Amino acid sequence: MPEGTLITVEVDAAEVERRLRAGEITCPSCAGVLTGWGFGRRRRLWGMGEALIEVQPRRTRCSSCARTHVLLQRADGVEVVGTALEAKAQGAGIGGSPPVWAVRRRRFGAG
Known part of the structure; x- marks a missing residue:
């Protein structure tokens, strides 16, 4: 390397x-x-x-x-990543709950 x-x-x-x-x-x-x-x-x-x-x-x-x-x-704390992944799995977008900061378009394809 x-x-x-x-x-x-x-x-x-x-x-x-x-x-x-x-x-x-x-x-x-x-x-x-x-x-x-x-x-x-x-x-x-x-x-x-x-x-x-x-x-x-x-x-x-x-x-x-x-x-x-x-x-x-890491760019986000473990709590943020876990919350975002859970929300994404439940179909939440960036305007849902959790709010925009948690499910970010660039990381999780939410939208």
Whole structure:
């Protein structure tokens, strides 16, 4: 894999840090252990309701192959994705319940 690979992890930054410190996140290039190596730029994620959560992705470096990676937190919280999938399965569109923020056209084809 090329330098600068994005690895999707959970939304909870404290849990990501715990896993990183414990050596539980492995390099997708060589299966070595990833270690902390700074942070990426801040971004906003959707939470439940109309809340936005601000996160700062963690940059990492592999202790074996020295490649760098960014731990990219999911674009939506688990609650939002679950709610949206359930609503989509029940035939809800973007104007139904849950509201527009939960069943987004770009992700779930609602409309």
